[in-house]
Amino acid sequence: MVVIVIIGVLASLAIPRFSEASDKAKVAEAPRILASFESAYLTATAEMPVDSINSPDRIIFDTTALKSKWFNYGFNRDGNKIKGFQGTAAAKIGKISSGTGIETNYVDSTGVFSHGVVGTDTVAMRKYVPNFF
Numbered sequence: 001m002v003v004i005v006i007i008g009v010l011a012s013l014a015i016p017r018f019s020e021a022s023d024k025a026k027v028a029e030a031p032r033i034l035a036s037f038e039s040a041y042l043t044a045t046a047e048m049p050v051d052s053i054n055s056p057d058r059i060i061f062d063t064t065a066l067k068s069k070w071f072n073y074g075f076n077r078d079g080n081k082i083k084g085f086q087g088t089a090a091a092k093i094g095k096i097s098s099g100t101g102i103e104t105n106y107v108d109s110t111g112v113f114s115h116g117v118v119g120t121d122t123v124a125m126r127k128y129v130p131n132f133f
Contacts, residue, residue: 019094083106087103100125
């Protein structure tokens, strides 16, 4: 009887940690995909004038990555010019509600991407991807 109680206590401690690790793994997809978009954008801007990059079609993206099981991806624009990329949760992921996500914006004056959070569950998102910010 004591052994069964000990196993039950250990299971009750392990299951929530496993669930959180699973959620973190799902959220980790978004920074990886956005980083590949950033890399493609920077390569394209090095090869052609930035003002001529006014369509995602001008840059070779993995179009299958624009929508995944966990995130929807899109482009941030300034008029017709691509300024960055955004990934928002397509479904609830742990404490993160759908529509919450991360974004990158290209800062022309510094030539780097800034990273931020979009949506309502910013605390949970920062907890899941702390190295992105």
